[in-house]
Amino acid sequence: MKLEKGNKGNEIGSNQNWIERLSKSNDFVHEHTSLIDKEPFWISYYRTLISTDILHQDVLPFLQKQLPLEELKSKIPVQEIIFTKNPDEIIQKILNGFLAIQKQQNDQECLLINIANSNFRDVGPPTMEASALGPQIGFIEELDTNINLIRKRLPVPELLAEEMKVGELSKTRVAVLYIDGIADPENVNTVIQRINDIQYDHIQDSSYISAMIEDNSNSLFPQSITTERADRVAAGLTEGKIIIAVDGSPNLIILPVTFMESFIAIEDYSYSWILSNFFRLLRLAAIFISTLISPMYVAIMTYHYELIPSRLLDTLVASRSAVPFPPFLEALFLELMIEMVKEAGIRLPLKIGQSLGVVGGIVIGQAVVEAGLTSNVLLILVGLGTLASYTSPVYKFSNTIRFIKFPIIFFAQWFGLVGVFLCFQFTQIHLLRLTSLGRPYLSQYPVRKTSFQDLWIRTPFSMQKLNPSTLRPQEKRKSTGTGKKMGPVNDFYE
Structure with missing residues (x-):
């Protein structure tokens, strides 16, 4: 919507246009602050977007004086005040919680005052990335x-x-x-x-x-x-x-x-570097357990009995003696059941979801074993894999691990351990080709010394002197000790 300079009729028409557009909503207010028509001021706002306290305490008391808008701007004790004639800007600001002030109803000039209602929840601890040690401050929706x-x-x-x-x-x-x-x-x-x-x-x-x-x-x-x-x-x-x-x-x-950052928890830096490396490697091993434990069960029980030790084989045969399904259907059924229990626990109200996740999982699992639909050995393995899938501090990565096991189970049924190996190779090739913002996602090639400071393993803070080279940082040193830049350190990056 553009206004032609010098054309008063167009200016008034444009002014009336934005008022008419906004007045179609019942929560839009356009009113006169005086009982006399020729006296100022006219105010326009959405009552559902503004703070009424700011309006009555910091704005309306100053509108009783006969002041031009430019002078009124310096009198009102609100930080963000804009003087404009652009109707598009006026509409956008009012929709963001601003108050529009005009001296007369047909004036093109408006004073826009930010009195938006900014009530949000208080800053609290993070809910999805809780930690036992370290700061307990999480972001909010503002x-x-x-x-x-x-x-x-x-x-x-x-x-x-x-x-x-x-x-x-x-x-x-x-x-x-x-x-x-x-x-x-x-x-x-x-x-x-x-x-x-x-x-x-x-x-x-x-x-x-x-x-x-x-x-x-x-x-x-x-x-x-x-x-x-x-x-x-x-x-x-x-x-x-x-x-x-x-x-x-x-x-x-x-x-x-990078891929390895999905295994780095922020509380790793609250422990000694030896303990941090243990927990980091434990998370990495847990991802392999979660992804491969059910497919390996299907492959071995279907094609490779000779790989099972004789004592363990007796236990597995006794466990599956009453199960009428092949290992593939047995594992698929149990994995899908566990996923449904987890999804139901997330979608239900908090207290009900917690009860369902704990009690429901135990009761259903025990009932399934007693009914002979699955073996108790597989129930233990699937439970272990489910726990392992949630060891990653990054929730989105945990969802990936939850899903990726299913195609591997199908390949394990078709080709045995060869199918598991093919899936592993396909995943590795995909990760090698994957990039994040154009940078290598897997960070295995080319190998850099900075990858062994705080990526694959965590070294003591005294040895973490360089920023990760995969980010191509302008300043390569983390600390100089003098507060001055020391320039690039190319010998560590070549």
């Missing part, structure tokens, strides 16, 4: 509060935030954060360009953004990490990562990432 939590941890002017709006209808605020001088400018430009290229009506959560800017949207493996922990975000920024914060979402996106 963008400015989340950026505030990050800036409190990194109070440096080099921490930059570039904000944009995404979504034709939702107009969702999205902020890209990085540390200037550390983050690779190519990574920053790539993220901003991909976000600007998004063509979608409604952006409801940060998961929408992560799915739309991934290098391979058809891959099961997440090429970004979503986190609600402020300490994890701050640590990523100092290494040269890019952070994407979305208004309305408590989960922030970290880019680029």
Whole structure:
């Protein structure tokens, strides 16, 4: 909607147009603050978007004076006040909780005052990434509060935030954060360009953004990490990562990432480096157990009895003697049952879901064994695999592991251990080809010394002197000891 200068009729028409467009909604208010028609002021706002306390305490008392809008702007004690004549901007600001003030109803000039209702839940501990040690602060659904939590941890002017709006209808605020001088400018430009290229009506959560800017949207493996922990975000920024914060979402996106970062918990840094390495390797082993334990059972029990020790074979034969199904159907049935119990526990109300997950799993499992539908040995193995699938600190990666075992079970039924090996090789080839923001996802090739500082294993803090080379950081040293930049350290990266 454009206004022609010098054409008063068009200006009044445009002014009336935005009032008429907004007045179609019952929660829009357009009223006169005076009993005399020729006296100021006219105010317009959505009563469902504003704070009535700010309106009555900080705005309306100043509207009793005969002041021009420019002078009124300096009198009202509200931080964000805009003077504009653009009807499109007026509409957009009112929809964001602003109050529009006009001296007369037909005036084109408006004073826009931010009195938006900003009631959000209080900052609390993270729910999906709980830890026994370390900070207990998680993000919430308000963008400015989340950026505030990050800036409190990194109070440096080099921490930059570039904000944009995404979504034709939702107009969702999205902020890209990085540390200037550390983050690779190519990574920053790539993220901003991909976000600007998004063509979608409604952006409801940060998961929408992560799915739309991934290098391979058809891959099961997440090429970004979503986190609600402020300490994890701050640590990523100092290494040269890019952070994407979305208004309305408590989960922030970290880019680029590697495969091994899915096994790194933030509380690893609260233990000694020896214990941290033990737990990290335990999580890595748990992923292999969760993925392969059921397919290996199917393959061995179907084709490779000779691999089972004789004493264990007697136990397995006695366990399966009353089971009428082949190992493939037995394992598939039990895995699907466990998945349904987990899904039901998530979807049901909290207290009911907890009872179903604990009591329901035990009762159903015992009933299935007693009915002879599955063996108690397989029940133990599936339970172990289910526990192992949740050892990853990244929830999206756990979902990947939950799903990937099913195609391996089918290949184990068709080809035995050869089928399991083929699936493993296919997954490894896929991971080798996968990238995150153009950087190698698996981080195995080329091998860098920085990968052995805090990726595959965690060394003592005294040995973690370099940022990960896979991020191509501008500043390669983590600490100089003098507060001055020491330049690149190419001999560690070549």
